[in-house]
Amino acid sequence: MTDTKTPEEIESIIESIRPCFQCGICASSCPVFRVAPEINPRHAIDEIVKTGVIEPDGTEWSCAYCLMCEQRCPMGVSLAHLLVAVKNISTEKGNAPEGLPEIIHSILSTGVIAQDSDLDKMREKYDLPPLKRPTAKEVRKVLELTGATDLLELYQSKGVGSD
Amino acid sequence: MKYAFFPGCTMAYRLPFVEKSIRLVAPHFNIExxxxxxxxxxxxxxxxxxxxxxxxxxAARNLALAEKSKLDVLTACTGCHESFMTAKHELDTHPDRKDAVNEVLGEIGMEYTGVSAVKHMHQVLFDDIGPEAIAEKVKRPLELRVVTHSGCHMLRPEAILQIDDCEAPVKFDGLVEVLGIExxxxxxxxxxxxxxxxxxxxxxxxxxxxEKMTSMKMVNPDAAVVFCPSCFISFESGQRIVNKTFGTDFKLPVYYYTELLAVALEIPGMVPIIKAHRVKGPVTASAPGVPGEGRPVEAKN
Structure with missing residues (x-):
């Protein structure tokens, strides 16, 4: 159970976006496109449909995951689904943004996204109970069995997301 | 009603005072x-x-944990909520993925079956308790003018979340209205x-x-009200960076809904919570009052 996409899976993703007729409502609804027009979901889809391959170029990480594109698509194309696939492929190629392996590392070591040891102290200030944490062993097991620890090692070997 | 409470990392470790407001409000509505x-x-x-x-x-592991305790999950962050709901949808509609996940969970002695529901605080307050029941408990109408920001993952994916109309949401506005807020x-x-x-x-x-705050500022609100800790931080801390970067002059106070709810219900213990805000707003512990009203909205401690 790892993330490597099979050619069949890639084909089915491409098949799912084929109904796109380039109306552009995705781009006009995209907050990122509004401020950074070089990032254009309509073009991204066109490129994949035309070439038949998914080749992440880095711009996929600029997606804010606000889901407005998919909400408004008149053809029901799930751009969110496509983007998850593109980002997963990009991650496997070692191109995830720097902070991302750090987050995986934080979850692996604490179960949560919080690296500062004083954080429970901040909770005490408001008379809040320290949150119960999962055991490190079970979190590691889930991450190992789903391929995240291997992926993390890929980044740690490049000096990112390490201790 | 008893829930497995899921504040989420952002609220628990970066906005603990907001989490506190939820814990203060909960017993007043019989939420455990x-x-x-x-x-x-x-x-x-x-x-x-x-x-x-x-x-x-x-996500399945967390949901399985709630299942084990026979509880539904109550979320406070829209990001966590969308994550759980989308995962639940994926698991409940793709038996092959559910089987694969349960193989992994089996290794840590757990199983996902899908019996626990996931609800956001917004849903419990609007759909289960209802604005009318909240209105009955309000002791001090706040008389503010605000903009509400539901947050992307309160609304989308609409078909899976089904909380409100994703293009024209009305429920959040209904929830602030009963606190005397416009x-x-x-x-x-x-x-x-x-x-x-x-x-x-x-x-x-x-x-x-x-862009977002420019649109908000056009209607000259006293504050922005949110239902998501990430949006809270984005607006409250982010506006200073926006000001520095783009030369704007935003100074918009931000509240998570249950903070205003607690103040309107005059629930004790709100002073340190309101004090924790970085952009001081009209709802403060030692405040002169609501602008234009001259009426103190100071929370009693």
Missing amino acids: LVDLPFTCCPEPNSVRSFSDETWLAL PLEYMDKTMCCGTGTRRANREASFAILR
């Missing part, structure tokens, strides 16, 4: 909160982008706050926030 050893939800925009399988398995209609109401791309494209993320 149970803490369980949850992991990160996990955050969809980072963990799911890294590995779809890891995201699904960790919700203002504004342009770009359902637009993103920019948080989602802050890690990857910082410049664009703050430009998005500038």
